[in-house]
Amino acid sequence: MMIRNMVLKRIGSALLALLLSSVVIFLLVRLAPGDPINLVLGEGPGDIGVNTELLEERRESLREAHGLNDSIPVQYANWFKKIITLDMGTSIRSGRPITQELWSRVPATFTLALAALFIETILGVLFGIYSAVHAGKLQDRAIRLFCVILASLPAFVLSLLFLFLFCLFGFIG
Structure with a gap:
């Protein structure tokens, strides 16, 4: 009850x-x-x-x-x-129903989400292994601090940061 x-x-x-x-x-x-x-x-x-x-x-x-x-x-x-x-x-722009507009973008969104999950998993496992090998040392604390800061940043700040980095290193036009 x-x-x-x-x-x-x-x-x-x-x-x-x-x-x-x-x-x-x-x-x-x-x-x-x-x-x-x-x-x-x-x-x-x-x-x-x-x-x-x-x-x-x-x-x-x-x-x-x-x-x-x-x-x-x-x-x-x-x-x-x-x-x-x-x-x-x-939609004001296309004149199509908004549900159609949303569903037409689902495959690209799903692809981006899967790519992000893949990268996140690989980096998480690598950082976790490195941190476990160097438990209690400066490297371990630095990785934990980096992960806490990264987890606390809003998504739009990370988006702008990655956009800047990708433009800086020539990945985007």
């Missing part, structure tokens, strides 16, 4: 965290400066020679079609309902 209650409590906490995360993400995207319709229309602040009346009609029809004239809570409810049913809409 106690285990069941603990599991239910954990599941409830996880669902609450997901709900709060979705609210924060939605609000951050929705309340960002600028009008998302400008991205669709591809207009800049200094467009000259554009029929402003026609542009305004197009802007209003797009705002209505995407539900941007609704209140923020209504927009969130509509967005959440679509996310739950896996209806993510269509």
Whole structure:
């Protein structure tokens, strides 16, 4: 009985965290400066020679079609309902459904993840063996410190670091 209650409590906490995360993400995207319709229309602040009346009609029809004239809570409810049913809409760039866009990128993502796992495993085993051979010595402590620092860095920092290193040594254009 106690285990069941603990599991239910954990599941409830996880669902609450997901709900709060979705609210924060939605609000951050929705309340960002600028009008998302400008991205669709591809207009800049200094467009000259554009029929402003026609542009305004197009802007209003797009705002209505995407539900941007609704209140923020209504927009969130509509967005959440679509996310739950896996209806993510269509891409602004390609006009294809976003689920198709995501699935078309899964093979490349899977390949990168496998390559990273392979490299990670090889380096981990090599560092582990070297550290075990030199247990308690300076080399062991240096490897442990390096691994702790590497594990604590956010992924985007490591990405920028590797991008810089690959460019520096000529692996990337």
